[in-house]
Amino acid sequence: MRTHSKLIIDCLTKHNNMQSDDFGKDVKLKCLLWSDRHCCVCGKRCGLDIEVAHIDEKRKEGKSSQDNAIPVCYKCHADMGRYAKWHPRGNKYRFEELKKRRNQIYEGYTSSLIPGILAVVHPAHGEKSFQLPSVGFSITPVGLFTPINARIAVRVFLGGSDLGEIESRKPYYNGKIVWNLNPGLTFNGNFRLPDKCAEGKEDLLLELKITVIDPYERKHELLPVCYTYNRINGFWFLEPTSFKELKHYLKQKTIQKNFSDSNQV
Numbered sequence: 001m002r003t004h005s006k007l008i009i010d011c012l013t014k015h016n017n018m019q020s021d022d023f024g025k026d027v028k029l030k031c032l033l034w035s036d037r038h039c040c041v042c043g044k045r046c047g048l049d050i051e052v053a054h055i056d057e058k059r060k061e062g063k064s065s066q067d068n069a070i071p072v073c074y075k076c077h078a079d080m081g082r083y084a085k086w087h088p089r090g091n092k093y094r095f096e097e098l099k100k101r102r103n104q105i106y107e108g109y110t111s112s113l114i115p116g117i118l119a120v121v122h123p124a125h126g127e128k129s130f131q132l133p134s135v136g137f138s139i140t141p142v143g144l145f146t147p148i149n150a151r152i153a154v155r156v157f158l159g160g161s162d163l164g165e166i167e168s169r170k171p172y173y174n175g176k177i178v179w180n181l182n183p184g185l186t187f188n189g190n191f192r193l194p195d196k197c198a199e200g201k202e203d204l205l206l207e208l209k210i211t212v213i214d215p216y217e218r219k220h221e222l223l224p225v226c227y228t229y230n231r232i233n234g235f236w237f238l239e240p241t242s243f244k245e246l247k248h249y250l251k252q253k254t255i256q257k258n259f260s261d262s263n264q265v
């Protein structure tokens, strides 16, 4: 009898250890807030009956990190590790799928917390306020929302070479400092490019990456976009893609001519 009781206690202890005890309070709190206590596999609302489990139980580095944590119901937790290699049926849960499914659930319960972001590099078409190497920048959160934070990183490319992110005394444009975005405010700023950007005739591009941080500290990375400088008419125009995508086309010698001709995407 005594042995039986000890076995039950051991099993319960082992089960509890498996689920979440080695995740810190902060990791668990974020998991539960970001999922709104829904299972990140089946999507069911769990209330109290939810566990924070490891996606990769055998992972060594960062085993109890936010990246390796997933809130799940009891049934899905059991299913995550259940797959008979000797008699394969169905499809097992792979780590990559679990992470993407978890992020899909998180997104569903946090995307409404962030506003639209209107970010513009100046001078835009028709403006005369800034001349290279000075560049203007404005950002306006759009819509109804509670105050949020953002990190902004601007990377410079000249003639296809990466000149790195914008460095300045106040690191507003290299992602090192958070912006406080309050409702109803537009922030206007400026930064300076390396002098050779103003002197050269090569293609000049800025890649803009904005990460919005919601009130529950979840990061929402917006897709990167580029601004190309039209040297003929002196303004920046928006490219709806990243430098990585554009790079191949920039190698073609006709690109500068094409930019000059169209001034648009």
Ligand SMILES: [Zn+2]
Pocket (backbone or CB within 6 Å): 039, 040, 041, 042, 043, 044, 072, 073, 074, 075, 076, 077
């Ligand atoms: Zn579930």
